[in-house]
Amino acid sequence: MENYNPHDYPPFAVTVDLNIFTIKNGVLSILLVNRGEAPYEGHWALPGGFVGVNENSDAAAVRELEEETGVRSSDFNGHLEQLKTYSDPNRDPRMRVVSVAYVALAPNLPEPVAGDDAADARWWAVEDLFGEDAPRLAFDHATIITDALERVKAKLEYTTLALQFVTEPFTLNDLWRVYTTVWGFAPDLANFRRKVLSVPNFVSPTQDRSTGSPGPRPLLYVSGDAEIIYPPFTRHHE
Amino acid sequence: MENYNPHDYPPFAVTVDLNIFTIKNGVLSILLVNRGEAPYEGHWALPGGFVGVNENSDAAAVRELEEETGVRSSDFNGHLEQLKTYSDPNRDPRMRVVSVAYVALAPNLPEPVAGDDAADARWWAVEDLFGEDAPRLAFDHATIITDALERVKAKLEYTTLALQFVTEPFTLNDLWRVYTTVWGFAPDLANFRRKVLSVPNFVSPTQDRSTGSPGPRPLLYVSGDAEIIYPPFTRHHE
DNA sequence: GAAATAGTGTCTATAAGACAGTATAAA
């Protein structure tokens, strides 16, 4: 490293890949783009793109999020965090690409915008990605999505991240449905209410009640400032 | 991305940086190298190096671990995991470098081996890194070390990672001292014993007892296969 | 015997799990 000649070290392309999750009609969904060209033409891939010369990977992720969802970053009120970096030498047959993967969560994102290299972009139900008629996934994106899903499930245990999936104001049942949807099983609703209300500043009640569905009018809440759930609200481990 | 001309995307160097922790004489310590050249000449830096053309970042981290500690990867019985990727455009003034940071834990590593670009390499007590007479740290490595420390502290709560800091056979007090050292406070020893012994396969007893210190001969244990502590053994959160 | 350490026991507070049961509103 005496001289900084490019031949001293291998050059890499660096990209970001985004796992953008939302809950559409009670179904946990992820945004994927259909690749319009080789390699993996016709396969589905995570949205993403190259990190620019004058931005870090966080900024690149915000930029791509905006480009793919059409939501301006100033209007984006969800959550974005780095997941993990994937760097296998042959993960992209064209060249050496290191990808910094991100997880984004947001409520009710609009229908996606297809980008330059994408023939199509749409929300996929997560449960449809790994079953019988699963779409073909490009690159190592199946692995990335699996890791991202586990991250989201785990973070619901000890953070208030579930709030990112609901729009204010919401009912406690709305929040409970988030846990049910993401975890794939329903925690006891009565115990769930007790837990959420016992965490200081997880949610705060409003003066209003919802209407429409049969039954009593449920109280509406807004998000509180708490970020950590302590003690954690754990999933069952057998 | 129609053509793969290098001018279509910015070229990056990709490195790994290793947070190698061990407990020396009851003190949580991290391996740092003193930089022998600009930039940050004379500052202390995390050991690391470039990711090679035909390896992924995990392999590069294993290779660097071996080079810096002198421990062959086949003999390395500690723990290595990816932490986070750091990519600020100006984190290295020479060129655009993206660094994939790792955390390694091991018991009783030998004195380090200085590499090519390191004038010196030594173990630093973690508590000395951020105090009055703290060494000057190169690049964004102070940030990386802070993140790494928090990762280790957190993982002691819900994984059996503390086992990576002791050599077999060990006493329950040895293991308790790991928690005390890493967390910076002493959990109740009696409750600690109860907790460790209640987690199936966290540790398993041997037939032997230790000797030397005053008091009864403590039973010796070896590591079990469990990786998860459930329910977690939590630090206090006020 | 003093001091240090290993280990056991116990009481209490907290929280989780598993419900039962009641009230309210829409269709």
Next chain:
DNA sequence: TTTATACTGTCTTATAGACACTATTTC
């Protein structure tokens, strides 16, 4: 009136925290 939903309450069990106490060994 039926049904879905929104709560409230309660009993049991699991676990954590605090700490007293005993036993064993070295010096």
